[in-house]
Amino acid sequence: xxxxxxxxxxxxxxxxxxxxxxxxxxxxxxxxxxxxxxxxxxxxxxxxxxxxxxxxxxxxxxxxxxxxxxxxxxxxxxxxxxxxxxxxxxxxxxxxxxxxxxxxxxxxxxxxxxxxxxxxxxxxxxxxxxxxxxxxxxxxxxxxxxxxxxxxxxxxxxxxxxxxxxxxxxxxxxxxxxxxxxxxxxxxxxxxxxxxxxxxxxxxxxxxxxxxxxxxxxxxxxxxxxxxxxxxxxxxxxxxxxxxxxxxxxxxxxxxxxxxxxxxxxxxxxxxxxxxxxxxxxxxxxxxxxxxxxxxxxxxxxxxxxxxxxxxxxxxxxxxxxxxxxxxxxxxxxxxxxxxxxxxxxxxxxxxxxxxxxxxxxxxxxxxxxxxxxxxxxxxxxxxxxxxxxxxxxxxxxxxxxxxxxxxxxxxxxx
Amino acid sequence: xxxxxxxxxxxxxxxxxxxxxxxxxxxxxxxxxxxxxxxxxxxxxxxxxxxxxxxxxxxxxxxxxxxxxxxxxxxxxxxxxxxxxxxxxxxxxxxxxx
Numbered sequence: 001x002x003x004x005x006x007x008x009x010x011x012x013x014x015x016x017x018x019x020x021x022x023x024x025x026x027x028x029x030x031x032x033x034x035x036x037x038x039x040x041x042x043x044x045x046x047x048x049x050x051x052x053x054x055x056x057x058x059x060x061x062x063x064x065x066x067x068x069x070x071x072x073x074x075x076x077x078x079x080x081x082x083x084x085x086x087x088x089x090x091x092x093x094x095x096x097x098x099x100x101x102x103x104x105x106x107x108x109x110x111x112x113x114x115x116x117x118x119x120x121x122x123x124x125x126x127x128x129x130x131x132x133x134x135x136x137x138x139x140x141x142x143x144x145x146x147x148x149x150x151x152x153x154x155x156x157x158x159x160x161x162x163x164x165x166x167x168x169x170x171x172x173x174x175x176x177x178x179x180x181x182x183x184x185x186x187x188x189x190x191x192x193x194x195x196x197x198x199x200x201x202x203x204x205x206x207x208x209x210x211x212x213x214x215x216x217x218x219x220x221x222x223x224x225x226x227x228x229x230x231x232x233x234x235x236x237x238x239x240x241x242x243x244x245x246x247x248x249x250x251x252x253x254x255x256x257x258x259x260x261x262x263x264x265x266x267x268x269x270x271x272x273x274x275x276x277x278x279x280x281x282x283x284x285x286x287x288x289x290x291x292x293x294x295x296x297x298x299x300x301x302x303x304x305x306x307x308x309x310x311x312x313x314x315x316x317x318x319x320x321x322x323x324x325x326x327x328x329x330x331x332x333x334x335x336x337x338x339x340x341x342x343x344x345x346x347x348x349x350x351x352x353x354x355x356x357x358x359x360x361x362x363x364x365x366x367x368x369x370x371x372x373x374x375x376x377x378x379x380x381x382x383x384x385x386x387x388x389x390x391x392x393x394x395x396x397x398x399x400x401x402x403x404x405x406x407x408x409x410x411x412x413x414x415x
Numbered sequence: 416x417x418x419x420x421x422x423x424x425x426x427x428x429x430x431x432x433x434x435x436x437x438x439x440x441x442x443x444x445x446x447x448x449x450x451x452x453x454x455x456x457x458x459x460x461x462x463x464x465x466x467x468x469x470x471x472x473x474x475x476x477x478x479x480x481x482x483x484x485x486x487x488x489x490x491x492x493x494x495x496x497x498x499x500x501x502x503x504x505x506x507x508x509x510x511x512x513x
Contacts, residue, residue, distance in 0.1 A: 297477045302476065332447050334448065352447055353478045354478070355477065357473055357478075358423070358475060358479050358481070361423060361483035361484050361485075364486075365487060365490060367425040367426070367450065369450070370448055372448050373447050
């Protein structure tokens with residue numbers, strides 16, 4: 001395997017840009033003889049590849065990259081990569097569409113031409129091995145393992161080009177910053193040090209202090225809140241509430257203007273714990289961040305990973321060129337009378353830990369959490385978002401999953 | 416003493432009135448400078464039974480070690496049992512009734 005410099009920013013040294021102007025895209029679409037519809041998860045992964053979030057990936061992985069990522073957490077090129085990005089398909093579909101290596105395949109989404117896949121390889125891979133290597137478990141109760149086992153039996157590898165860039169719908173459009181755009185914005189703002197905060201939660205003050213602590217620890221100019229928008233599970237906060245409440249923290253003055261920016265990352269969480277932490281670090285480096293904060297149970301689920309597994313992994317891999325801010329939790333201490341850092345507070349017996357889950361439980365009980373743990377502006381906006389976007393609830397339920405406004409809309413394209 | 420895993424029932428005005436009327440306000444603990452809660456204990460077996468019966472509920476294994484996100488009407492039923500029996504040890508009775 002090649003000895004490469006993993007500290008280069010963007011990852012691999014060059015920001016991937018595989019987004020085509022629609023006029024050229026139409027031409028490319030015409031050349032493709034096979035049409036294949038894709039789902040929303042695949043569409044957003046294609047966007048992440050094409051806009052460079054996943055640099056140096058230029059497409060869906062082939063068998064050698066998948067094997068190398070699973071077993072060694074590296075691409076064949078030698079660059080660190082922790083999560084397989086794959087395009088699964090059934091043997092029946094391959095036969096029905098007469099798909100073969102060398103084909104240009106027009107991928108359609110929402111009934112419109114969306115992207116072109118230059119097919120370099122059709123392969124199979126042991127899904128149990130993939131699950132065990134990536135998630136450290138074969139237990140199908142783990143959501144990432146479940147997703148892996150649900151893959152169809154064959155995979156397509158090859159470069160993708162986005163030929164019909166979708167519209168990002170409100171309220172997400174304001175927070176969509178592809179890497180090239182965000183890097184330019186960071187330069188315009190004169191920010192030299194930016195620390196990323198990964199989130200899939202409405203912020204309570206524990207999150208707020210994690211961000212502020214990371215800002216101090218990295219001597220940063222600003223915090224980039226990178227909200228993961230993707231597959232939801234019943235009971236999660238709705239995406240709209242997550243994004244808007246993070247923005248509200250700055251609008252309400254809990255972060256000063258010029259020190260905080262809210263953004264979205266289109267990604268279905270895999271809950272891969274330490275491996276997902278590495279993935280997050282790479283993506284946020286590609287966005288132009290210089291640091292990334294990792295707290296307790298970063299990207300974990302259940303008890304599959306030790307609480308600080310994501311902290312430990314960074315000492316086992318080469319320098320990724322993005323500083324890791326490794327932090328413990330913040331808790332409420334009735335003796336200190338404040339939300340305080342668990343690494344400093346000596347009142348371990350008296351402390352009252354709180355989590356996003358606990359606050360969801362308080363809200364579900366019809367109780368307004370006190371401002372010390374949940375800002376009133378955030379609470380009000382959570383409720384407003386529930387009414388406006390969540391069919392009466394800020395928490396994901398069947399109606400939201402079935403009828404929510406799409407995050408992206410592909411414009412009509414005649415081919 | 417075996418480890419217990421509480422179900423936190425957060426006290427809103429309606430629940431507070433009921434607790435006060437039953438002379439049970441002392442069972443509610445202060446939390447987070449302004450909240451009150453009933454911490455109804457479960458043992459491991461009861462915890463697992465509740466998580467099986469109510470799939471939206473979640474055991475917060477990482478931070479609070481408590482059972483959260485039980486539907487509000489279910490918490491109301493547990494709360495009613497606490498008021499009726501004047502004790503927090505109601506989970507066996509609750510499970511028997513579901």
